[in-house]
Amino acid sequence: MSTTQQDIDKIYEGNLKFWDEAWKRVTKPHKELPKLPYIHEITRKLKKYQVKKVLDLGCGSGWLSIFMSKYGFDITGVDIAGPAIELGKTWAQEDNANVTLVADDLLNLSFADSSFDAIVCNSVLEHFRSDQAKVLFDKIHKMLVDKGFFFGCFDAVGTGKGEYFELPDSTHVYTDLMRQGMMLRNYTDQELKELFSNFDILSFDKNSYGSRLVWARKK
Ligand SMILES: C[S@@+](CC[C@H](N)C(=O)[O-])C[C@H]1O[C@@H](n2cnc3c(N)ncnc32)[C@H](O)[C@@H]1O
Numbered sequence: 001m002s003t004t005q006q007d008i009d010k011i012y013e014g015n016l017k018f019w020d021e022a023w024k025r026v027t028k029p030h031k032e033l034p035k036l037p038y039i040h041e042i043t044r045k046l047k048k049y050q051v052k053k054v055l056d057l058g059c060g061s062g063w064l065s066i067f068m069s070k071y072g073f074d075i076t077g078v079d080i081a082g083p084a085i086e087l088g089k090t091w092a093q094e095d096n097a098n099v100t101l102v103a104d105d106l107l108n109l110s111f112a113d114s115s116f117d118a119i120v121c122n123s124v125l126e127h128f129r130s131d132q133a134k135v136l137f138d139k140i141h142k143m144l145v146d147k148g149f150f151f152g153c154f155d156a157v158g159t160g161k162g163e164y165f166e167l168p169d170s171t172h173v174y175t176d177l178m179r180q181g182m183m184l185r186n187y188t189d190q191e192l193k194e195l196f197s198n199f200d201i202l203s204f205d206k207n208s209y210g211s212r213l214v215w216a217r218k219k
Contacts, residue, residue, distance in 0.1 A: 003168060008129075011173055014181035015127065016080055016105065018174075022182075023081035029061035029091040038213055039064075042120060042151055043071045045215065049149050051117040057106055057140075058124030062088030066097045068120075075099040076116075078106060106136055113142045118149040123211075126157045127183055130169040130191065137195045144218045150199060156210035158186040187212075 033039060042064075046054065052074055056065045059077030061084045069075045069092075077099060079085055085103040092099045106124070119140050125133055140150060162179065164172040171185040192212060193201070199216035206212055 008167065011167070011181075011183070012129075012132075015173070015183040018179065018181035019079075019081045019127075020083065023061075023083040023087075026061065026083065026087065029087040030063050031091065033063060033067060036153075038153070038207065039067065043068055043073075045151070046073060046118055046149070047071065049118065051149060053116045053118075055111070055116040055119045055143065057119060057121040057136075058127075059088065059101065060084050062091060062099065062101055064120065064122055065099045065101065066092055066095060069097040069099045076111075077101045078104050078109065080105050106139075107132060109139055109143070111143050114145045114148075115143050116148060117145055118151070119144060120150075121152040123153055123155050125152065125187065126155055126185055129167060129171045129183065129185060130187075133185075133187070133191075133195055137198075141198050141218060146218065148218045150214070150216045150218070152212075152214045152216075154187055154192055154212040154214065156186065156212075157184050 054068055054073045054075050056075060056077040059065045059079045062077050065075045065077035065088065075098065077088065080103065082103045085101045088101045092101065128136060144150065158172055162174055163176040164174045166172060171183050174180060174182045174184065189212065192214065196216050198219055200219055202215040202217055204212065204214055
């Protein structure tokens with residue numbers, strides 16, 4: 001049986017619902033910095049590039065936004081999950097952090113063109129279908145100033161255990177209890193590079209977890 005656009009839209013709604021429900025179960029923001037060696041590299045490079053305004057895509061409860069704000073950047077974080085944004089707002093207020101946190105779908109963002117000097121996106125793209133990834137990257141390109149910077153961590157996913165069915169573009173849609181509705185797609189290096197066709201790729205590294213760490217600059 002073929003998958004209709006209506007089915008695909010419904011599946012996407014289910015995926016957004018998964019994130020909302022998942023974050024509803026979290027009672028405290030994830031304040032501890034994850035042990036990711038590239039975190040300090042992000043702020044070091046943003047400083048070097050003399051960036052001021054940064055957008056954090058899929059910010060969760062805000063650890064990366066709040067971390068970056070400590071270095072003097074003006075940060076906006078966006079996540080679809082209202083409960084995550086609420087946790088982040090409380091944390092930001094307690095820490096007096098200069099961050100604006102917004103609940104929205106990354107595919108619906110309405111920031112004006114050229115709003116940000118840099119955009120970061122940590123472990124988020126994997127939750128979009130390939131057609132949506134293209135839409136997102138067009139938006140990223142538009143929201144960046146001329147020669148603006150992008151950093152992304154793209155995880156190697158989809159090989160672990162789990163029950164799921166596949167969409168025509170190989171996106172997994174999970175059916176097991178823990179991840180009911182969540183979409184996950186593995187992006188090949190070639191696909192990632194295609195998403196950056198309007199950017200100069202500055203580095204394209206792989207870390208010990210197999211994640212791709214990409215720095216790029218808007219052409
Ligand atoms: C794997 S988590 C990563 C969170 C955070 N960037 C980090 O490094 O911990 C993926 C995040 O993307 C958010 N997300 C998923 N789909 C989204 C969408 N369509 N729009 C906005 N946020 C989304 C989820 O709510 C979740 O917080």
